[in-house]
Amino acid sequence: MPALNTDLYELTMAAGYFAAGKTQEIATFELLIRRLPEHRNFLIAAGLEQAVEYLGGLAFGKQELDYLRSLPQFHNASPDFFNCLADLRFTGDLFAVPEGTPIFANEPIAIVRAPLIEAQLIETYLLSTFAFQTMIASKAARCVIASEGRPIVEFGSRRAHGPEAGILAGRAAYLAGCAGTSNTEAGMRFGIPVFGTAAHSWTMSFPSEEESFRALQELLGDTTVFLLDTYDTIEGARLAARLGHPIWGVRLDSGDLVALSREVRRILDNAGLQDAKIFATNDLNEHRITELVRSGAPFDAFGVGTQLATSADAPALGAVYKLVELKRGNTLQYAAKFSDEKSTLPGAKQIYRSRDRDVVALYSECNSDFHGTPLVRPVINNGELVEPLPPLAKSREDAQTAIAALPKELLSLTEQTSYPVEISPRLVQLAETLRQELQPAR
Amino acid sequence: MPALNTDLYELTMAAGYFAAGKTQEIATFELLIRRLPEHRNFLIAAGLEQAVEYLGGLAFGKQELDYLRSLPQFHNASPDFFNCLADLRFTGDLFAVPEGTPIFANEPIAIVRAPLIEAQLIETYLLSTFAFQTMIASKAARCVIASEGRPIVEFGSRRAHGPEAGILAGRAAYLAGCAGTSNTEAGMRFGIPVFGTAAHSWTMSFPSEEESFRALQELLGDTTVFLLDTYDTIEGARLAARLGHPIWGVRLDSGDLVALSREVRRILDNAGLQDAKIFATNDLNEHRITELVRSGAPFDAFGVGTQLATSADAPALGAVYKLVELKRGNTLQYAAKFSDEKSTLPGAKQIYRSRDRDVVALYSECNSDFHGTPLVRPVINNGELVEPLPPLAKSREDAQTAIAALPKELLSLTEQTSYPVEISPRLVQLAETLRQELQPAR
Numbered sequence: 001m002p003a004l005n006t007d008l009y010e011l012t013m014a015a016g017y018f019a020a021g022k023t024q025e026i027a028t029f030e031l032l033i034r035r036l037p038e039h040r041n042f043l044i045a046a047g048l049e050q051a052v053e054y055l056g057g058l059a060f061g062k063q064e065l066d067y068l069r070s071l072p073q074f075h076n077a078s079p080d081f082f083n084c085l086a087d088l089r090f091t092g093d094l095f096a097v098p099e100g101t102p103i104f105a106n107e108p109i110a111i112v113r114a115p116l117i118e119a120q121l122i123e124t125y126l127l128s129t130f131a132f133q134t135m136i137a138s139k140a141a142r143c144v145i146a147s148e149g150r151p152i153v154e155f156g157s158r159r160a161h162g163p164e165a166g167i168l169a170g171r172a173a174y175l176a177g178c179a180g181t182s183n184t185e186a187g188m189r190f191g192i193p194v195f196g197t198a199a200h201s202w203t204m205s206f207p208s209e210e211e212s213f214r215a216l217q218e219l220l221g222d223t224t225v226f227l228l229d230t231y232d233t234i235e236g237a238r239l240a241a242r243l244g245h246p247i248w249g250v251r252l253d254s255g256d257l258v259a260l261s262r263e264v265r266r267i268l269d270n271a272g273l274q275d276a277k278i279f280a281t282n283d284l285n286e287h288r289i290t291e292l293v294r295s296g297a298p299f300d301a302f303g304v305g306t307q308l309a310t311s312a313d314a315p316a317l318g319a320v321y322k323l324v325e326l327k328r329g330n331t332l333q334y335a336a337k338f339s340d341e342k343s344t345l346p347g348a349k350q351i352y353r354s355r356d357r358d359v360v361a362l363y364s365e366c367n368s369d370f371h372g373t374p375l376v377r378p379v380i381n382n383g384e385l386v387e388p389l390p391p392l393a394k395s396r397e398d399a400q401t402a403i404a405a406l407p408k409e410l411l412s413l414t415e416q417t418s419y420p421v422e423i424s425p426r427l428v429q430l431a432e433t434l435r436q437e438l439q440p441a442r
Numbered sequence: 443m444p445a446l447n448t449d450l451y452e453l454t455m456a457a458g459y460f461a462a463g464k465t466q467e468i469a470t471f472e473l474l475i476r477r478l479p480e481h482r483n484f485l486i487a488a489g490l491e492q493a494v495e496y497l498g499g500l501a502f503g504k505q506e507l508d509y510l511r512s513l514p515q516f517h518n519a520s521p522d523f524f525n526c527l528a529d530l531r532f533t534g535d536l537f538a539v540p541e542g543t544p545i546f547a548n549e550p551i552a553i554v555r556a557p558l559i560e561a562q563l564i565e566t567y568l569l570s571t572f573a574f575q576t577m578i579a580s581k582a583a584r585c586v587i588a589s590e591g592r593p594i595v596e597f598g599s600r601r602a603h604g605p606e607a608g609i610l611a612g613r614a615a616y617l618a619g620c621a622g623t624s625n626t627e628a629g630m631r632f633g634i635p636v637f638g639t640a641a642h643s644w645t646m647s648f649p650s651e652e653e654s655f656r657a658l659q660e661l662l663g664d665t666t667v668f669l670l671d672t673y674d675t676i677e678g679a680r681l682a683a684r685l686g687h688p689i690w691g692v693r694l695d696s697g698d699l700v701a702l703s704r705e706v707r708r709i710l711d712n713a714g715l716q717d718a719k720i721f722a723t724n725d726l727n728e729h730r731i732t733e734l735v736r737s738g739a740p741f742d743a744f745g746v747g748t749q750l751a752t753s754a755d756a757p758a759l760g761a762v763y764k765l766v767e768l769k770r771g772n773t774l775q776y777a778a779k780f781s782d783e784k785s786t787l788p789g790a791k792q793i794y795r796s797r798d799r800d801v802v803a804l805y806s807e808c809n810s811d812f813h814g815t816p817l818v819r820p821v822i823n824n825g826e827l828v829e830p831l832p833p834l835a836k837s838r839e840d841a842q843t844a845i846a847a848l849p850k851e852l853l854s855l856t857e858q859t860s861y862p863v864e865i866s867p868r869l870v871q872l873a874e875t876l877r878q879e880l881q882p883a884r
Contacts, residue, residue, distance in 0.1 A: 007638055124599050205558065323646050
């Protein structure tokens with residue numbers, strides 16, 4: 001029952017909305033990233049599938065309700081409030097940009113329109129779900145750009161923020177163009193190709209490296225990857241060369257990867273193993289991959305772990321979930337926050353993307369006023385999925401196409417470039433009107 | 443069935459060990475952090491309870507086994523291997539330092555001794571479980587030190603790496619001395635005090651700030667915390683002062699927190715609300731808390747979110763899981779890795795802690811040779827829990843005591859100091875002997 005996996009204040013506010021008779025009010029919240037981290041020119045939207053699953057299963061069990069009743073914060077809450085929670089399901093609407101879509105700061109990744117209590121309760125879970133996968137997908141896209149066509153495998157489960165984060169990191173990395181993951185559960189659950197080599201402990205558990213290599217080869221056949229550096233990389237390569245086929249390739253995991261790869265390539269080639277691939281790992285990230293690729297050294301593929309599965313240089317996105325509309329009966333009230341640091345724009349929005357810029361407009365504005373493709377689509381309507389989500393592999397293809405269509409300067413891994421995101425004149429006007437209205441509202 | 447939540451290579455190695463007839467070999471692996479991140483003078487061990495749960499439930503279901511059979515990496519694996527997996531449970535031993543214990547680089551957090559296949563399979567899950575919570579607990583300890591006795595509440599679920607990471611971050615933060623968490627699920631599951639205030643959207647959903655404050659107060663009584671900055675912090679404080687009791691306090695979430703806290707304090711005091719507390723948030727971390735505390739401004743408590751729940755300045759620990767012993771029949775073989783970058787010491791180890799240093803010795807060395815308390819304890823013996831784990835609140839108390847007993851210079855949040863961790867003479871000797879033996883073993 002994931003409904004309790006939320007910040008306490010979502011639940012106390014729900015109790016307050018219930019007490020204040022606001023159960024019939026319909027709120028619209030927008031989920032967006034306020035600022036891009038320093039080394040991100042774009043983000044890749046991700047996490048929608050898990051958000052949809054969560055909303056589909058949203059419910060409180062008896063244990064959860066008993067726990068809430070026991071908290072001092074709910075001593076004044078009426079029994080009817082807990083009955084309301086016991087019956088609660090997600091009955092609202094969800095709009096979102098498709099997974100794999102490049103997005104920018106202040107563009108809505110998702111929009112929720114639902115009875116106020118429902119819309120409020122789901123904030124915490126939705127934020128962590130969308131922001132985490134979006135963060136990992138965005139990091140993965142950079143690694144994929146750096147590798148210039150060489151496959152990247154996500155290898156970071158052991159360093160991810162707990163076991164579930166490892167699974168989701170594998171998913172997000174694949175969505176953004178990685179070839180696969182080492183996380184077997186992610187492979188089964190999401191149909192992602194899974195890859196692996198062998199550990200140093202494998203080699204060490206045999207009386208000799210040769211016995212360990214032979215045993216691996218016997219089992220794995222042409223998916224065999226020899227980990228060369230348990231004792232000495234070059235000696236390991238000579239052993240691999242002696243053993244010959246079947247082999248997929250070898251893995252370098254320490255030392256001067258560029259120099260070693262050249263020497264290992266020579267050893268393998270001289271043994272007639274031109275088809276054996278060189279797979280490199282060892283705390284890689286997009287910058288290190290760029291160096292390795294630019295060296296011209298013969299790397300065929302890369303495994304990226306910690307830095308990818310934790311987005312180590314930017315381990316959090318400033319994702320927020322802001323009230324933009326509130327409907328009481330027939331009255332639609334726009335909402336926004338105007339403090340300098342943390343301001344938001346009112347109203348549910350659409351993003352129109354053309355070749356060189358995005359326009360963020362009110363969702364209600366007429367499409368034909370804007371050139372460009374609308375990115376935000378209806379996903380859930382009155383609690384029901386509008387249509388099945390695309391398979392992950394399809395979203396991955398779409399992501400590759402969309403990234404390739406971005407202005408070239410955005411693909412730089414070192415130069416910071418901001419993409420033009422314009423605000424429609426009507427939206428600017430609405431915000432200004434609202435700002436003036438809110439002054440006397442205090 | 444979490445058994446599949448592991449790197450593929452753990453499973454292919456398991457198949458290889460099975461094929462090589464190594465199912466009766468007993469392996470000992472050690473889980474440790476190779477290096478402390480730059481701004482950590484110590485770590486707080488955490489995650490043991492989740493590791494124990496995982497080991498207790500370790501099993502493969504039919505769906506998992508069918509998936510594995512479908513993978514090319516297992517085409518040569520025998521049907522008996524899958525039968526072996528179907529019957530697999532954790533039957534080995536787990537040793538660990540108690541949760542909440544300060545630890546240092548290269549000290550074992552946990553030691554696994556089990557049949558080789560079991561010990562290998564659990565590597566990925568154990569690494570992410572211990573390392574993530576240890577990382578968060580270590581960050582939380584720094585925030586608690588900075589706050590000099592003022593309560594800290596963990597508020598970061600929305601920025602954590604997915605929904606499960608939010609729950610576990612709340613747990614780890616509490617273990618290390620935080621007063622509680624905003625994560626309600628963590629509250630229920632682990633008996634952690636939960637706290638919350640209200641969102642800006644709460645205020646905005648009412649026709650006026652006053653109506654929103656009144657509604658909150660009516661519901662929450664003396665647990666009421668008014669969020670002051672939806673429109674204007676000082677005006678918000680005047681409103682809170684006008685409304686008076688019941689109130690727990692107010693929350694400042696933007697602007698110049700030091701100046702605002704002084705002005706807000708004055709406003710509250712003048713209204714007779716000397717007992718109303720000032721709770722500060724807004725992208726805090728241990729350094730910012732130090733500034734706020736040193737300013738002498740009247741802060742009573744802090745909420746720390748993103749920076750704590752992601753350990754943003756050090757979002758991964760270099761946790762490793764290394765083979766240190768392998769027993770074949772009656773032959774005990776020590777294992778170690780001697781490459782310069784990634785060397786490990788052989789043998790299962792014990793940590794002896796005295797007032798000013800630790801000694802890492804072989805587990806088999808006689809206790810009385812060392813002054814100090816042994817930290818590594820048996821937790822699981824032949825698959826059975828040795829004794830119930832201490833309640834989380836007890837581990838939290840122990841952590842506070844242990845942190846207070848550390849040399850004062852380790853508690854610095856800015857100066858890097860390394861604690862003396864010595865290696866016992868017998869362990870040094872064993873490593874040297876093994877290094878010489880391994881040369882001809884290639």
